[in-house]
Amino acid sequence: MHHKIRLNHYLSNAGISSRRKADQLIQSGAIEVNGKPVFKLGTVISTKDVVRYFGSKIKYQNKIYLLLNKPKGFITTTRDQFHRKTVMDLIPCFYGYRIFPVGRLDNSTTGVLLLTNDGYIAEKLTHPKYRIKKIYNVSLNKKIKNEDLDKIRKGKIYLKEGKVKVIFIKKNASNQLEIGLYIGWNRVIKRIFKKLNYQVTRLDRINFGGLSKKNIKIGNWCLLKKKEIENITK
Template sequence: MIRLNRYIANAGICSRRKADELITAGVVSVNGVVVNELGLKVDPMKDEIRYNGETLKREKNVYVLLNKPKDYITTTDDPQERRTVMHLVEKASRERIYPIGRLDRNTTGLLLMTNDGDLADKLSHPRSNITKLYHVELSKSLAQGDLNKLLFGRSWKTAR
């Protein structure tokens, strides 16, 4: 059993938050009954879920590894219309995928993109205690004072 908003998101229609809006708007039905209250759990193997009259099917899980180049924003949408990583993977999958984690615009590196919400949650949520390793190259020598700031828990932005 999973929450209805998650099922809708897994079908590639929209995010879970947007799915909540669709549910409260009364455009989602389960087994022929319109649902407009949040929190309902459905059985993906038994229940028939419809959105605007169309039966939804869960997407297969997709995983895309992207070597993110410099000058791309790690987001699914940018109101300032800058280039996003989504532009690089728009033909990689028919399913709606999204990045796990973030890399700064000027940062290059491996970025995992998926529609697997469980994996995304496990990899990104602090409760999972997943260790992340970063390889950093600097354009100048690191001053001892900056190194001390990093070693004692101050962020790099503070240490600059």
């Protein structure tokens, strides 16, 4: 069944780019629809139209949403120049589909990771304005002092990007914590505790925008329905 869709949405659905970058591609003249270059932003096309990107035909793809419980020792990228293990080694191969991880988890960090071929949803899940909640279990190399806990809770920690605001932080054991935040700065949790002279020995993301790994064993994955993902970004 064919339907009408904005050209920039079509391009992000095809895994070519985010919607914002798709607008730049359209303005640059790199996109042709039915053999003619299209420059106008907001152009609406049909899914039966033939779209080409620098001469190559683009296929409108079904969307795949895959929730992985990432183990240690895998890097969050689609390929690695040093031939290290990546999260793509843990999921099935969907031939012809450009699936990629949404955001990053460090090599040593475990837990909830979403992989998809939906550029539009990926952008919404990583853009700060949508305030996607992330919850982590954190283990430290030593017992945390209550005054350090208060510094984090009251927003008294500053990193190069600015003040660190957390949604909550609670102690599960003397050196184990649960922390919730909206910010997605690079290695933010490790940097928070390094600033207070602690080392994070284990970091596990237990929730990402309401998506939990509770029924998924480490290293395993499950497929999600589009409406489960859309609920996150409402």
